[in-house]
Amino acid sequence: MIRSFLTEQWRKLLIPIAAIAVLSSVLFFPREQADITSEERGLTLFETIEEPAEEMEPPAEILAEVAVLPILVDVKGAVKHPGLYSLTEGDRLHDAVEKAGGYRDDADTRLLNHAQKLLDESVVYVPVAGEEPPVFEQPSTTAAGGGDSDSALININTANETEFQQLPGIGPSKATAIVKYREANGAFSQLDGLKEVSGIGDKTFEKLEALITL
Template sequence: MITPIAAIAVLSVVLFFPRGQADSQLTVASGLSPLIEVEELEIVEEETIISVPTAPEPIVVDVQGAVTHPGVYSLVEGDRLIDAIHAAGGYLPHADSRMLNHAMKLVDEFYIYVPIEGEEVSLSGSILTTPVKEEDQKSVNKVNINLADMQELMTIPGIGPSKAAAIIQYRDENGSFTSTDRLMDVSGIGQKTFDRLESFVTVD
């Protein structure tokens, strides 16, 4: 029950204070608890996904013949044959590069031989980096994988020193290859590698 003094205090607040302030004072004067609305702020953390590009795989190729600095060079997966030539210092003045496919992507252990002008080369050599046409396959001098030594095996496209050694080791441990596709039993030679070299090998 509101006493006369409390009633006078309430009336004074209404008459002499602005609307908003009067409401506040009225609440205090009447002894009522003020209502406070609290807005809940929802904080959403956005996840930032950072894509880190993977570094290309390193590869090693052997560049020989009419280049400035013949030797073994470390490149990366996706490099082209022209990159290997540049790594070897470029061609010598008498180099014959007409049979080289400079746009071909390199593979690990690739062997590249650059002939000089007038030099006769075999189609089985790694200098032929373009696919051999079906009508020309009969004239290809194929490498006999049962008889070839280390150097002969390295003339096969995609066969470098380590794969050549693995072929000889497999041959010593398991005997002669009964068919060319048995090369896929050799460590490091899969279907893709075999598809590239199939036209250049024989077991006859």
């Protein structure tokens, strides 16, 4: 009688415990399995993602071609083959003369600056011995647009021969003469000091005065 009572009591305790265990296995174990599967699947996808290919740099030859800009130069005077010649930005006056076949026997090259860098639309004039070369309008290196008006003035104490040729009435020979005078005598102390340079008189200076500075 007592044994039967105890057995019945144990049965009542075990059934709920078994039910809880079954319910727990249904609720928790599939979720854990799903989480593991998701993690594994995520890892697999991560491992299969390809890294983006490194951006290929263009060959150095192509970069060099892009960096070099063509210019057109008009070579005149005492050269063997006067005419228009295509050069590249950074070429010198000497390169333009070589393109034109070199100097004629009667060329006067004393006042030419063979190291002068050329700009697009430049004119290279080689005078005959004893000739005063004509003045040609040369391309300006001053950037277009607004800004301080002083920035457009040519500083006669720092300008090079190419910059001097932007001024009216100043060709290659006079530009060279100004630079040589400055090198021999030092910086100009006043604007009209330019009149001390051979070939620059009062009329020429009147055209220059509003365009130059110290």
